[in-house]
Amino acid sequence: MSVENGLWVFAQAVEGKLLPVSLELLGEGRRLADRLDVGLSAILIGHNLQPLALELIACGADNVLVADHAKLYHYRGELYIPLVEKMILRYRPEIFLFGATQGGKDLAAATAARIGAGLTAHCVAFEIDEHKVLKQLVPAFGGHCVFRSQGNPQMATVAPGVFTIPEPDYERQGKIIEIDFSPPAEPATKIVEFKTEKGSAGGLEEAEVIVAGGAGVGNAENWQLIEKLAHALNAAVGATRPPVDEGWVEEEKMIGQSGRNVRPKLYLAVGISGDQLHLSGVQNPELFIAINKDPKANIFKHAHFGVVEDLTKILPPLIELLSPGGDN
Amino acid sequence: MKSLKIAVCLKSVPDPKQWHKVTINPQTKTIQKEGIPRIISPLDRHALEAAVRLKEAHGGSVIVVCMGSPGARENIQEALALGADEAVFLSDRAFGGADSLATARALAAALKKLGLPGLIFCGAVSYYGSTGQVGPQIAQFLGINHFSAVRFLDYKGGKLYAEIVTDGGFALCEGKLPLLVTVRREINKPRGLRLSEAIKARKKKIWTWSSADLGLSSDQLGLKGSGIQMFDFLPLPEAQGAEILEGGPQEIAKEIAQKIKKYRQGGIL
Ligand SMILES: Cc1cc2nc3c(=O)[nH]c(=O)nc-3n(C[C@H](O)[C@H](O)[C@H](O)COP(=O)(O)OP(=O)(O)OC[C@H]3O[C@@H](n4cnc5c(N)ncnc54)[C@H](O)[C@@H]3O)c2cc1C
Numbered sequence: 001m002s003v004e005n006g007l008w009v010f011a012q013a014v015e016g017k018l019l020p021v022s023l024e025l026l027g028e029g030r031r032l033a034d035r036l037d038v039g040l041s042a043i044l045i046g047h048n049l050q051p052l053a054l055e056l057i058a059c060g061a062d063n064v065l066v067a068d069h070a071k072l073y074h075y076r077g078e079l080y081i082p083l084v085e086k087m088i089l090r091y092r093p094e095i096f097l098f099g100a101t102q103g104g105k106d107l108a109a110a111t112a113a114r115i116g117a118g119l120t121a122h123c124v125a126f127e128i129d130e131h132k133v134l135k136q137l138v139p140a141f142g143g144h145c146v147f148r149s150q151g152n153p154q155m156a157t158v159a160p161g162v163f164t165i166p167e168p169d170y171e172r173q174g175k176i177i178e179i180d181f182s183p184p185a186e187p188a189t190k191i192v193e194f195k196t197e198k199g200s201a202g203g204l205e206e207a208e209v210i211v212a213g214g215a216g217v218g219n220a221e222n223w224q225l226i227e228k229l230a231h232a233l234n235a236a237v238g239a240t241r242p243p244v245d246e247g248w249v250e251e252e253k254m255i256g257q258s259g260r261n262v263r264p265k266l267y268l269a270v271g272i273s274g275d276q277l278h279l280s281g282v283q284n285p286e287l288f289i290a291i292n293k294d295p296k297a298n299i300f301k302h303a304h305f306g307v308v309e310d311l312t313k314i315l316p317p318l319i320e321l322l323s324p325g326g327d328n
Numbered sequence: 329m330k331s332l333k334i335a336v337c338l339k340s341v342p343d344p345k346q347w348h349k350v351t352i353n354p355q356t357k358t359i360q361k362e363g364i365p366r367i368i369s370p371l372d373r374h375a376l377e378a379a380v381r382l383k384e385a386h387g388g389s390v391i392v393v394c395m396g397s398p399g400a401r402e403n404i405q406e407a408l409a410l411g412a413d414e415a416v417f418l419s420d421r422a423f424g425g426a427d428s429l430a431t432a433r434a435l436a437a438a439l440k441k442l443g444l445p446g447l448i449f450c451g452a453v454s455y456y457g458s459t460g461q462v463g464p465q466i467a468q469f470l471g472i473n474h475f476s477a478v479r480f481l482d483y484k485g486g487k488l489y490a491e492i493v494t495d496g497g498f499a500l501c502e503g504k505l506p507l508l509v510t511v512r513r514e515i516n517k518p519r520g521l522r523l524s525e526a527i528k529a530r531k532k533k534i535w536t537w538s539s540a541d542l543g544l545s546s547d548q549l550g551l552k553g554s555g556i557q558m559f560d561f562l563p564l565p566e567a568q569g570a571e572i573l574e575g576g577p578q579e580i581a582k583e584i585a586q587k588i589k590k591y592r593q594g595g596i597l
Contacts (some may be wrong), residue, residue, distance in 0.1 A: 075494060078473050101495045106476045109461035113432060113468035118555020121459035136344070137562075139357075141352040148559035188473050189503040192489070197497030233588070241344070245370070251513065258458040266591065275348070287591050289584060290570060297476040299570075305587065306570035307580050317581035322588070 001062040002037025003177060006101060007032055008153065010084075011056050011064070012075070012103055013046035015196060020165060023059045023098030025158060027166035029097060029124065035128045038094060041065055043087060045080055047073040057174030060300035065091075067179040075103035079190045081110045083181060088115055088153065089282025095134055096153040099160060108157050114115050118149030120156045122257050124280065127247040139257065139280040161205060161261035161283060172228035204253060210264040211257060214278075215242035216271020216311060224249040224268060225315040232322040238262065240278045256281040271311050291315075332388030334379045335445040337466065338371040338407055340400035341456040345587055357561050368403045371451025373410070375511045377518040379449045380411030382483055389413045391445065393438050395423050395431060401534070408529035409521055416442070420538040425482050425551030428461035434549055435462070436469030438540040444470065446505040447488070452477050452512050463510035474508035479515055 009029045015106040019130065028041065033040040041063040042056040053064040067083055084107060088096070098108035112119035125137040125144070134154045137144040143144070149155055206212065211233060213226035221303065223243065230237045238255045239248075255262055256278040269284035273295055282288075290303035293310050300306040307314055342350055342364040350361045368376070379390045379397045392407045394400055395418035416438055423434055439448060448470075450463035460476070467474035479498070480491035488503050493512060539549055547553055573580050 012495065014494075019495060021469075074496075074499060077476070081468070102477055102493060103495050105460050106464050109428070110468050110474075112461070112555065113429060113465035115554070116429070118427065118429060118529060119459075119461060120556050121457075121461065135560075136556075141350075141561070143352075143354075143561055143563035145352075145558045146562060147556050147558050149556045151555055189475070189507075190499055192502050193497045194494075194501040195497045195499070208491075230377040258453060266588065287587070288570075295572075300572070301569050303570040305584075306572045307584070309577060309580065313577040314581055314584075315336040317578050318584055320533070321581055321585040322371070 001033075003041045003063045003065065003091045005092055005094050006039035006041050007036065008041050008043055008096045009061070010096070010098045010104055010107065011042040011044045011052070012099060012101060013044065013049065013052055013152060016048065018055060019099060019101060019160070020053050021104070021158070021160040022056075023045055023165040024160070024163040024327060025097050026056065027101060027164045028158075030166065032095065032126055032128060032134070036094070036132055039063060041093070043084065045072050045083065045145055048276045053176050054170070057172055058170045060172070061174050063175045063177055064148055065177050065179050067181045069181045069183065072181065073108070074191055074194055076189065076191065077110060078187055081114065083179070084111050085114045087179060096155045098155070098157045100157040101160065105157055106295040108155060113157050115151065117151030117155050120147045120149050123156045123158050124162050126156070130279060139276055150215060159281075159299075161263055177198055180292070192297065198264045201310035202263055204236045204238055204255070204260050207235050207262065207264055209235035209266045210238045210255075210262060211235045211268045211270065212238035212240070212242055212272060213249075213270050214240040214272030216273075217243060217248070217272070220246075220248045222312060223323045225312070225319065228319045229268070229270075229322070231314075232319050235266075235268075240272050268284055269303065270315070272299055273297050274302055332383070332386055332447065333443070333445040333446045334383060334388055334390045334449065336372070336376045336379045336390060336392050336407070336412065336449045337462070338372045338376065338392050338394040338403065339451070339454045339456070340366045340396040340403040341369045341454060342382035343367050344370075344455050346484065354561050354563060357558060362564070366399050366403060368406060369451055369454040369456065371453060371455070371511060371513060373518045374513055374515050375413065375451050376407055376410055376509055377516045378481060378509075379447070381516065382481075386428060386483060391415065391442065393435055393442075394418065394533070395426070395434055397424070402459040404534055405529060406479065408532045408534075409419065409526040410519060411525075412532075414533045414560055415535070417534050417536045418542070421537050422539040422546045422549045426549065427554035427556050428457070428459050428465055429555040430549055430551075432462050432465030433469055433553060434539075434544065436466045437544055438537060439466065441471060441537075441542065444472075444506055446507075448506075448508040450508065450510045460510070463508060467508040470506075470508070472506045472508060473503055474510070476505065476510045477512050478509050479512045481511075483510065483516060494579065531585040549577055
């Protein structure tokens with residue numbers, strides 16, 4: 001299947017590994033490409049990429065466009081943006097999907113502006129309509145807004161965790177296409193230092209148990225109850241936006257459309273009203289318990305079990321019961 | 329050395345605390361947000377603060393550029409009270425309904441008309457739409473470099489040093505001006521509003537520009553100039569609803585603890 005007029009996925013390499021979202025997008029990309037009967041290509045930029053290219057083919061790519069250079073090891077807009085623009089102008093993809101990572105969002109936005117194409121953010125589902133146009137679904141206002149992007153290609157970003165990683169098949173055949181790259185002689189920007197940092201999200205995206213607190217927690221002191229409960233449950237701590245704005249907790253812990261996408265088995269929501277922009281980041285928990293003093297809170301529509309009570313009354317005994325030596 | 333010209337792109341958004349009042353009309357697919365108080369998008373306040381601090385340390389001037397509905401004028405006034413020297417208000421029906429592409433195109437045209445400031449600040453994402461696209465897109469329309477998601481900034485010897493949050497950790501970057509920078513909240517703590525500054529700010533100049541002033545045609549702007557279009561809205565089916573646990577706090581706590589324990593024993597966790 002050809003690179004021309006196909007469906008493209010930006011495959012992002014960080015520290016020599018593919019980000020999971022790149023593979024997630026290949027799974028969905030494969031489904032859409034088959035619907036359209038076009039090729040699926042992954043765009044891979046970085047250094048020492050051979051094993052990653054093979055992984056992409058195993059996960060569904062027909063072609064991998066590879067730009068391999070030591071200077072491309074870390075994401076750098078000044079180098080990546082013109083390179084991707086060049087690839088688009090040469091091969092004219094129909095659709096181009098990006099993970100909503102720091103690098104993915106930046107590259108998608110900048111490239112879209114350069115070629116004058118529309119870019120839809122926060123997509124959670126795609127459909128192909130009868131005219132072979134990509135319908136892009138974005139959660140908002142208690143439903144889904146359906147967008148179309150104009151221009152070529154149709155571009156969209158998708159948060160990590162929306163789609164699942166396909167089963168790799170290392171028997172699959174695909175083509176690797178090398179793309180020339182030569183760094184500018186006098187770049188205007190450079191990376192002076194790079195520090196790897198696990199981030200303060202505390203494994204939120206992989207966590208099986210999450211205790212999340214909202215505005216209802218009320219203050220930094222009460223926030224300790226959330227931390228203690230999470231500790232007792234060996235869970236990760238999550239938050240809505242107000243606790244982040246108030247500075248009770250780091251921004252990395254925010255769950256929802258502009259934060260993390262999580263897939264816990266057990267989700268405990270404390271003092272959270274249940275706004276869609278928060279809940280759209282919580283994917284199908286098997287056990288969902290909500291504590292909120294307002295019986296009309298929207299969160300009770302979505303939780304499996306609800307407690308209508310002041311959280312400061314429920315959390316202390318609950319922490320006690322769940323802590324080692326508690327009578328549970 | 330030439331004095332530093334700094335611009336801040338500022339968005340006026342419905343107060344996030346009243347976001348629940350922003351609704352969609354499922355028939356006409358138009359979004360209702362009238363009557364909700366507007367604030368400066370929170371990260372844009374950090375962008376403004378970064379610009380004003382830079383000016384205070386190195387001299388120069390700060391100009392605010394804001395595209396918005398007439399209600400945004402109040403937010404511009406506030407920005408002037410928070411340390412900006414003057415402002416450009418892009419106010420014209422032709423700008424209405426713009427997505428990030430059309431917004432960036434208009435803001436870039438205004439910045440160009442101002443003689444391309446050496447440094448341009450934006451918030452990393454807005455509190456309305458929250459795509460984070462506008463900053464990098466303005467930079468492309470201007471043909472300059474940018475750093476996204478900056479959490480620390482220093483300006484030395486005519487160069488900008490920015491610590492940016494990346495997917496693997498963070499990177500300390502160095503760049504030559506002109507540059508556009510989008511900031512995260514960790515970059516600073518914005519100052520509060522002072523009455524004396526608010527009074528002084530009334531004398532500061534707000535230039536109002538229309539689409540004609542930017543030399544852009546109406547099909548490059550607003551809804552018509554946008555790259556994406558919403559053409560349908562699908563409401564979600566009503567969710568099923570929770571089973572409410574009854575009893576005193578102690579009893580309820582016990583019941584939750586038991587439910588969690590039972591669930592864990594089911595071998596699923
Ligand atoms: C563009 C955009 C993007 C956004 N992205 C996100 C996002 O990614 N993530 C996110 O979370 N939000 C996001 N938001 C904000 C979102 O719209 C909501 O405002 C937010 O999720 C509300 O958080 P909350 O439930 O903690 O607060 P609130 O809605 O204020 O709810 C607090 C709840 O606590 C309850 N409560 C109060 N006191 C107590 C008590 N003592 N005991 C028990 N219950 C109590 C109240 O009954 C209430 O239901 C976004 C908003 C916009 C506009």
